[in-house]
Amino acid sequence: MVINYRDMNDIEKIIIYTAKKKKDQLQNEKVFFIEPEKEIEAFCEDEEDDSVIGMNFDLLSSWYFYQYVDQFLTESRLSGENIKISTMYALESNNVDFFLGKEYVSYDEAIPFHKSIKHMAQALLLGWDDLGINYGNLLLRMLYGKQYQGWHPAYLHPWFMLEIFCKWQKIELDYSQLNYPEEMGIYGSVLKSWDTEDVGLLSQLVDNLCEYHIAESDEDEYEDRTPDFPSSDYFLYAIEILLWLNIRERMGLPGYTPGNELMKLPINNWHTQKTSVPHIALIEKVKEKLLEDYPGIDFEL
Structure with a gap:
């Protein structure tokens, strides 16, 4: 079937693209679900070393996230369980990798920062306040440490999200240790008025961010530029805007009324959901074994 994009608006194009991409990704159950679980179980049986854990937790996180987005697009429903499980696997992936990094000087594996900061936002949106804040502080240690080594300025939105989190938590960033962007573009203007009481x-700021988010949602590669949102996972799920609005709400600042097509999508709910942190047996099994294998080392989460 040939799709005529000329008669569609940008949101419609993104919806069609994302739906197709998630359908394709969900065809790879072996890669994202079966093999990761198999390898993690093998670790628990002493048949694989612990270096497989973080990567496979990350793959499982992706699997459940693909289902979350796909069900929104194909069934018009949002699966609370899928987003909870996805977020938990992501948090624990970095938790395990940071744990192992304490034992092995050369071990610096981690989910990339521009993805990890989104998982922090998801935890806060799910109402996991203590876990989300602790994870945010862990990401700061990783930014200053061997895992991220100050990161890079290619994507702007992760730095915006970090700034909003730190302003909320009254944390002063040490920019001398960060490869912070020289120019923050649209995010710079938002940060100047991040706590405005002028509705x-x-x-207007949200509309500007939405316009930028849509324009920068692109999985293609270019020689002269890097799209700010290079994964269809977040083409429709405007997580950077949701984090900002959620933190404003937590602070008692004037609320936002959705005024554009992107923010009217049900997936873009910035209100704190009061959900329970899931207890995933496979995660608990792995952490128990690691604590046995490395007595004296503790998890951060």
């Missing part, structure tokens, strides 16, 4: 200005 008209707030609405």
Whole structure:
């Protein structure tokens, strides 16, 4: 079937693209679900070393996230379980990798920062306040440490999300240890008014961010530029805007009324959901074994 994109608006194009991409990704159950679980179980039986854990937790996180987005697009429903399990696997992936990094000087594996900061936001949106804040502080240690080594300025939105989190938590960033972007573009103007009480200005800033988010949602590679949102996972799920609005709400600042097509999508709910942190047997099994294998080392989460 040939799709005529000329008669569609940008949101419609993104919806069609994302739906197709998730359908394709969900065809790879062996890669994202079966093999990761198999390798993790093998570790628990002393048949694989512990270096397989973080990567496979990350793959499982992706599997459940693909289902979350796919069900929204194909069934018009949001699976609370899928987003919870996906987020938990992501948090624990970095938790395990950081744990192993304490034992092995050369071990610096981690989910890339531009993805990890989104998982922090998801935890806060799910109402996991203590876990989300602790994870945010862990990411700061990783930014200053061997895992991220100050990261890089190619993507702007992760730095915006970090700034919003730190402003909320009253944390002063040490920019001398960060490869912070020289120019923050649209995010710079938002950060100047991040706590505004002017609802008209707030609405305009959100509209500007949405326009930028849509324009920068692109999985293609270019020689002269790097799209800010290079994964279809977050083409429709405007997590950077949701984090900002969620933190504003937590602070008692004037609320936002959705005024554009992107923010009217049900997936873009910035209100804190009061959900329980899931207890995933496979994660608990892995952590128990690691604590036995490395007595004296503790997890951060």
